[in-house]
Amino acid sequence: MTEPATEPAVERRDDRHRYEILVEGERAGLTAFRDRGGQRVFYHTEIDDAYAGRGLAAQLVGQALADVRAQGKRIVPVCPYVAKYLTEHGEFADITDPVTPDVLGWLRDGKPA
Structure with missing residues (x-):
């Protein structure tokens, strides 16, 4: 019998200043950030071509933004994908800075926070 595929998992990697999405233990993509005081500035998101078209970017960013809320921080969407996600998900408007x-x-x- 074949084992069912595991659900993708999102992990925050503070040591690398990013969130990663893992598919069956392999990194499939990331969204990079830098902290600026109480703000988490997202500046880049990518999904590996081998994992494209699966909705992983939305899952990754959604869970990353939920984590930002849980930490009591605010979001600054420099990354175009994160900015687009926020226009479609108004539930984060109250913690989003321009x-x-x-x-x-x-x-x-590259100034440290």
Whole structure:
């Protein structure tokens, strides 16, 4: 009998400043962030081509944003995918801050939080 496929799992990797989505133990994608005080600034999301078309990016970002809420932080969506996700999921509007030139400069210059 074949074992059923396990559900994808999302893990926060603070040591790498990202959330990863794992499919059967293999990393299928990530969303990268940097913390700026009480803000979590998301700046990049990717899903490996081998896992494309499975809805993994939405699952990854949704769980990452729920984790941000649970930590009492706010979201800054520099990443276009995260920004698009937020337009479709209004439940995070109360913890979302706008992307400002100040945030973009901070992110570009690599200043620690």
